[in-house]
Amino acid sequence: MEKLMVRGGRPLRGTVGISGAKNSAVALIPAAILAESEVRLDNLPQLSDVAVYAELLEELGGKVTWKDDTMSIDPSAMKSVPMPNGRVKMLRASYYLMGALLGRFGEATIGLPGGCNFEPRPIDQHIKGFEALGAEVTNDHGSIRIRAKELRGAKIYLDVVSVGATINIMLAASRAKGLTLIENAAKEPEIIDVATLLNAMGAKIKGAGTETIRIEGVQEMHGCRHSIIPDRIQAGTYMIAAAATRGDVLIDNIIPKHLEAMTAKLQEMGVHVYEMDEAIRVVGQSLYEAVDVKALVYPGFATDLQSPMTSLLTQARGVSVLSDNVYNNRFKHVPELARMGAHIRVEGRSAIIEGSRLNAAKVRAADLRAGAALVVAALTVEEGTTEITGVEYIDRGYERLVTQLSNLGAEVWRDG
Numbered sequence: 001m002e003k004l005m006v007r008g009g010r011p012l013r014g015t016v017g018i019s020g021a022k023n024s025a026v027a028l029i030p031a032a033i034l035a036e037s038e039v040r041l042d043n044l045p046q047l048s049d050v051a052v053y054a055e056l057l058e059e060l061g062g063k064v065t066w067k068d069d070t071m072s073i074d075p076s077a078m079k080s081v082p083m084p085n086g087r088v089k090m091l092r093a094s095y096y097l098m099g100a101l102l103g104r105f106g107e108a109t110i111g112l113p114g115g116c117n118f119e120p121r122p123i124d125q126h127i128k129g130f131e132a133l134g135a136e137v138t139n140d141h142g143s144i145r146i147r148a149k150e151l152r153g154a155k156i157y158l159d160v161v162s163v164g165a166t167i168n169i170m171l172a173a174s175r176a177k178g179l180t181l182i183e184n185a186a187k188e189p190e191i192i193d194v195a196t197l198l199n200a201m202g203a204k205i206k207g208a209g210t211e212t213i214r215i216e217g218v219q220e221m222h223g224c225r226h227s228i229i230p231d232r233i234q235a236g237t238y239m240i241a242a243a244a245t246r247g248d249v250l251i252d253n254i255i256p257k258h259l260e261a262m263t264a265k266l267q268e269m270g271v272h273v274y275e276m277d278e279a280i281r282v283v284g285q286s287l288y289e290a291v292d293v294k295a296l297v298y299p300g301f302a303t304d305l306q307s308p309m310t311s312l313l314t315q316a317r318g319v320s321v322l323s324d325n326v327y328n329n330r331f332k333h334v335p336e337l338a339r340m341g342a343h344i345r346v347e348g349r350s351a352i353i354e355g356s357r358l359n360a361a362k363v364r365a366a367d368l369r370a371g372a373a374l375v376v377a378a379l380t381v382e383e384g385t386t387e388i389t390g391v392e393y394i395d396r397g398y399e400r401l402v403t404q405l406s407n408l409g410a411e412v413w414r415d416g
């Protein structure tokens, strides 16, 4: 079993460049299905989810070429092949095949998605959206069959603010007849990135990044070239790691505005953070104050950063309370951090974190960001080597993690 080995106690120092965003990439790749000619994506991250998605598109008959950080997708010969099992179970974002195939072919059969299952993650709002557009949706033993004779624009009010449902409805509605309004839409930067690509492909989308998105359906969409936005979650994780190790790191090739909630929280703790045009410098300090954190939808503090933030808060003086208002039960990192000596209690949707010194241990990453939390924690440990299993989860979201951390002076390697 592969392990990530971390010998901590060294302040991270230097510059780390951030790749394109995973959560954009896994929506932009299936969005290409809607075009009739080649879509080229630049600044693509080298991640396992991206590799799986490329294979999924090939299974559908797409021609995919991936070199360095550029992927070309020729969707002209694609068909809506049923995918009840197999690779669709390997990642969460396979649900975007539903909206994209429905938009282009009027039908899709896709197994329920996999990915990080830190708690039940329903897709009822995606289905409600497809039905509002005129599709018939049935669940056949965990496989979702969606059919529409004709997609028609509709007004859809999302009961919960959902990134996935907002994007999935945008994908299908781009090729529907007439006007679709998504109300109570998610506002994450990745939504804007997807709308930008779709518009470059010929769609007519306005309002992405606000709570009302207006989509005027078009009959045809074409190829284009698009560069993916930087990964704000990888960037935030390196900000946390820099602070936790009392280091001095320039996080480069990012959009600092996407990290405002993180920057503000670090500053509140006493970390020195300097924003530049396309970079943020984080300078760690010896003493940090406990703070309260509420993970919320964008532009609030990102739920994907709450697990690594928990590790940083073990390094603060006093008691911090971290609540997750997006996923109430995203605390699989807590028992593992406890093995490393952390004093954390989970009460309802909150983790109550006491400042504590951590020790090396053998721990398991149960999901992607739980893995990031363990890496951050391990980097703070002064003596001994921490062994982290579940590396396959971490590989879903951090490009060249060992190389990146080693370049910053960390002692990290893979074993097994």
Ligand SMILES: CC(=O)N[C@H]1[C@@H](OP(=O)(O)OP(=O)(O)OC[C@H]2O[C@@H](n3ccc(=O)[nH]c3=O)[C@H](O)[C@@H]2O)O[C@H](CO)[C@@H](O)[C@@H]1O
Pocket (backbone or CB within 6 Å): 023, 026, 092, 093, 120, 121, 122, 123, 124, 125, 126, 127, 160, 161, 162, 163, 164, 165, 186, 303, 304, 326, 327, 328
């Ligand atoms: C591939 C991708 O982009 N993944 C991100 C996406 O996941 P994902 O798109 O799956 O997350 P959502 O924004 O949909 O989920 C937000 C909340 O809404 C609930 N919900 C969602 C859909 C639905 O139909 N019904 C429902 O009840 C979820 O259980 C959750 O409590 O946004 C999450 C929230 O920022 C991030 O943690 C994930 O990294």
Ligand SMILES: C=C(OP(=O)(O)O)C(=O)O
Pocket (backbone or CB within 6 Å): 091, 092, 093, 115, 116, 304, 368, 369, 397
């Ligand atoms: C939960 C995450 O991803 P996914 O939705 O792809 O499982 C994440 O990126 O933290």
